Amino acid sequence: MERGKSLTIRSQRFLFAVSVLILIAGGFFAWEVSAESASRPRADANDVDAVGQYDRARWDLIHFSPDIEKASNDQCLMCHQEIMDRRVRQTSVAGLKAEDSLAWYQTLDTYAGEQDTFHRRHLTTPFAQQVMNLKCTFCHLGNDPREEAPQPSGQDAGKFTLRKSVNPEQTCLMCHGRFPFEVMEGLTGPWSEARADMEGDDTPNGCMTCHAETFRTVRHQVNYLNADAIEEAAKTSSDVCYGCHGGRSWYRISYPYPRHPWPDMPADVPDWAKSRPTVSSERFLNNTAK
């Protein structure tokens, strides 16, 4: 009896000591968590309710207009760093090694390095950084947790961009449309056929036969492209130009590019160009990228 009692007291003391330790450790942990969340935008430092925190982040004003228009990549990456860190599987579920597979669009001269994710191919590969200057908000005009989809599904889907708020017509299509040879006087077929007659050792980039001085020489003056670097890179291969103008086309249509006036431009506007704007979209003119 006596022994049992003293054991109980001892274990009570032990429990007390452990609780003190837990409290201290817990305090330290809470301090760490609040220090971490203090560095995030709009997260409540004292909030320990994970669900509440998640919902607040999900509905964070940065996902919506007008904040989204001013957001920097760094601000988005504070919560979405996985976008940059994630890598493709080394081996597919069926056992195919990533390094052994090459898709048709990866055979352009400019394709380099290991297989990589979609986001990294647009934001961090050396080629992407050389020719482009894409921001998260170039593609994502926010995140709409309400899942923007037409109801019923038969309706015009044009203005719906799903939850990720990416409109392919105003993003992807600009660099992944079909090569529009029909509007190019002097070309009678797709680039794969025309190219051989245009290119030789002295003229490695056949596009320049017409685009160095004669047609549409005012181009790429937008904040998401590195105009000078594109011309520099294109000196050695038409794949630089073709890459964004048909070489990786996910669509059967072409983007209706603005038609900037160029020096010595003929006064007559061809029929196909009558509806074209003559300046790039306003959104891409301010030079605040990155």
Ligand code: HEC
């Ligand atoms: C405070 C943290 C936070 C910031 C800052 C933030 N997001 Fe988010 N975002 C979230 C959370 C949480 C979700 C919901 C994730 C989910 O449900 O998978 C989300 C969802 C998204 C989604 C949809 C993901 C999906 O799978 O449908 C996109 C796209 C997105 N954010 C883009 C952005 C962009 C672009 C920025 C910068 C302008 C940004 N976010 C800034 C926390 C943040």
Ligand code: HEC
């Ligand atoms: C070139 C256009 C483009 C750019 C630039 C871009 N995204 Fe995305 N993002 C997409 C598309 C398209 C998807 C949908 C991909 C899918 O469903 O597989 C996506 C998906 C996402 C998702 C959902 C999770 C996922 O991996 O599917 C998040 C979060 C996200 N993007 C955040 C960002 C952030 C943050 C940046 C800037 C660092 C960024 N994106 C830059 C087009 C882009």
Ligand code: HEC
């Ligand atoms: C401003 C031009 C531009 C825009 C806009 C753009 N891309 Fe790309 N895309 C590129 C370039 C350049 C590459 C090649 C990158 C490289 O070789 O590293 C590429 C590569 C790709 C690849 C191949 C990746 C690989 O592993 O080879 C896919 C798929 C892709 N883009 C899809 C999209 C989608 C979907 C969108 C719209 C959400 C989009 N792109 C918007 C320029 C663009």
Ligand code: HEC
């Ligand atoms: C034989 C001459 C010729 C060659 C070679 C040529 N183009 Fe063109 N391109 C033209 C002409 C002509 C136009 C239309 C000019 C105008 O707006 O009146 C044009 C227009 C374009 C346009 C704008 C299309 C639009 O709808 O606004 C793009 C983009 C383009 N060319 C890219 C290229 C690329 C990339 C190459 C090489 C892969 C190339 N061109 C090779 C003659 C050529």
Ligand code: HEC
């Ligand atoms: C990284 C992708 C990319 C590369 C590389 C690229 N372009 Fe473009 N190009 C675009 C985009 C996007 C536009 C539309 C820009 C805008 O809205 O003003 C465009 C516009 C054009 C136009 C229409 C010009 C006008 O009147 O505004 C021509 C012509 C053109 N490109 C030719 C070329 C040629 C020639 C090369 C190689 C020297 C080349 N492009 C390389 C993405 C690219």
